[in-house]
Amino acid sequence: MEMKELIVEKLKKxxxxxxxxxxxxxxxxxxxxxxxxxVDVAKILKEDPELEFVMCKDVTAIDWATRKNRFTVVYHIxxxxxxxxxRIKANIAEESPAIESVTSVWPSANWYERETYDMYGIVFKxxxxxxxxxMPEGFQYHPLRKEFxxxxxxxxxxxxxxx
Amino acid sequence: xGLEAKLQQDGFITTTIDSIIAWARKSSVWPMPMGISCCAIxxxxxxxPKYDLARFGSEVMRFTPRQCDLMxxxxxxxxxxxxxxxxxxxxxxxxxxxxxxxxxxxxxxMYRSYSVVQGIDQxxxxxxxxxxxxxRPENLINAVMTIQQKISKTRARDFQDQPFDNTIITxx
Ligand code: SF4
Numbered sequence: 001m002e003m004k005e006l007i008v009e010k011l012k013k014x015x016x017x018x019x020x021x022x023x024x025x026x027x028x029x030x031x032x033x034x035x036x037x038x039v040d041v042a043k044i045l046k047e048d049p050e051l052e053f054v055m056c057k058d059v060t061a062i063d064w065a066t067r068k069n070r071f072t073v074v075y076h077i078x079x080x081x082x083x084x085x086x087r088i089k090a091n092i093a094e095e096s097p098a099i100e101s102v103t104s105v106w107p108s109a110n111w112y113e114r115e116t117y118d119m120y121g122i123v124f125k126x127x128x129x130x131x132x133x134x135m136p137e138g139f140q141y142h143p144l145r146k147e148f149x150x151x152x153x154x155x156x157x158x159x160x161x162x163x
Numbered sequence: 164x165g166l167e168a169k170l171q172q173d174g175f176i177t178t179t180i181d182s183i184i185a186w187a188r189k190s191s192v193w194p195m196p197m198g199i200s201c202c203a204i205x206x207x208x209x210x211x212p213k214y215d216l217a218r219f220g221s222e223v224m225r226f227t228p229r230q231c232d233l234m235x236x237x238x239x240x241x242x243x244x245x246x247x248x249x250x251x252x253x254x255x256x257x258x259x260x261x262x263x264x265x266x267x268x269x270x271x272x273m274y275r276s277y278s279v280v281q282g283i284d285q286x287x288x289x290x291x292x293x294x295x296x297x298x299r300p301e302n303l304i305n306a307v308m309t310i311q312q313k314i315s316k317t318r319a320r321d322f323q324d325q326p327f328d329n330t331i332i333t334x335x
Contacts, residue, residue, distance in 0.1 A: 134278070136243050143277055152277025157242035159286045160249035 003082050004029050007051060014044055020091075028087060035073070035090035035099050042105040045077060045086070053077040053086060056106035059113055061120045065146040070094035071122055075102070075109075092122065101127040119144035181318040188232070188258070189314035190220045192307065195231035195255060197248060199238030202265040202297040206237045209300035221307050228254040233310060235303070236287070239267040240280045249286050258322040260313070262306045263289045266296045 004024065011019050011031060021032035033041050045053040058076040069091035078085050092099055101124035102109045113124040115133040121142035124130055132139065140156060141148055169176055198206055210216045210224060225231045228251045240248055252261070263283055266272030269292045271281035283289060290313060291306045298306075 134243075148277070150276060157277075159242065159280065160246050161253075161286070 003084055007031075007045075007084075007086065010044065010048060010051065011041065015041065021089075028085070030087040030089060032089040032091065035092045038073075038075075038088075038090050039100045039102060039105065041088065042075075042077075042102045045088075046105050051079060052081040053079045054106075055080065056102065056109045056112070057085070059102070059109050059116055061116050061122055061144075063120060063144065063146050068093070071097050071120060073099055073116065073122060077106070096123070097121065098123040098125055100125050101130075103127060118142070121145065181320075182315075184319040185315050185317050188317070189311040191223075192219075192221045192233045192260070192310060192314070193223045193225050193231045194221055194307075195228050195234045195251065196224045196226070197234055197236045197238075197251065199236070199240060199244060199248075200267070202237035202267065205297040205300055206235055206264060206303060209303045214300040214304060216304060216307065219304065219307055219311065228252070229256065231255050232258060233260045233262065233307075234287075235262045235264055236268045236283055237264040237297075239272070239274055240283050241278050242280055243278075245280050245283070245286055248283070252287055258317070260290045260310050261287055262291045262293060262303070262310065263287075264293045264303060264306070265298055266294070269293070272296060 008022050018034040018037045023030045045051055055078040057078050060074050062072040071092050073090045075088040113127055116122055117130055118132040118134055216222050263269045268283045271279050291309045293302050293306045295302055
């Protein structure tokens, strides 16, 4: 497809080898980029007059458990102009996982990043308000990490008072 | 039936204060609809004209706990929500009763997971458990009737001298 080639071409022109992988599976274009370039990539994709990916639909993460770069942060963005959804991925390492926040580009990423932080413990740097989304404040763990037991850690969530 | 028949006779009845208070209590159990998820829909259905919880004096669902004596916990209680449920329960005046409606409240149900309390009896004194996912309205009505039977066995003095305990509210 012409539009997809244009996207890849533009990114490759701007970021060279920072574009690590491009896959187009079942008409879903996914682009893996170096995690330190995420905000720059986001800016280009949003502000380029031919692309205009103005909507950030989702930010989430994958815990690969055994890989060297344990986490992958996944962004789904959408262009009304071209009616195309694009997936951006960035691999990050296990030790103190962190990535720059894209809230400066897409304000809607705010709560998605909070959720991803809550569930995976990935820190989004320069996020305006990085608090937990679902779990109570003060909770120690990140439930969607692979090592977290399904039934939780006994005693980690307080129950109210005596009966 | 009931009192009207007595009017044809002498015009008075003999009873005990305990039993007439218990009769009054059980005939006007006002529920606190703690509708947290899908079970709440069936709870609403139980109050609608088809099932008509009003037949048992329990149609006045009050959305303030201070006017209620029966808490119907209808839905999945997460650990986060458990604090809220308990706080609302603590605000209800004595005497009070609790129905655990549905599998989720009784045992965690299908949510065998870190976020859901595996049975609200871990932090609330439950009087009646209701099976089902969700329980049919008949089942909830049956639970209310069971509560009524339970109340009818109480004596007025069972609930005396229970000072309002606000320690839990402030500790939250
Ligand atoms: S018992 Fe079933 S219907 Fe009721 S709240 Fe749980 S999942 Fe919903």
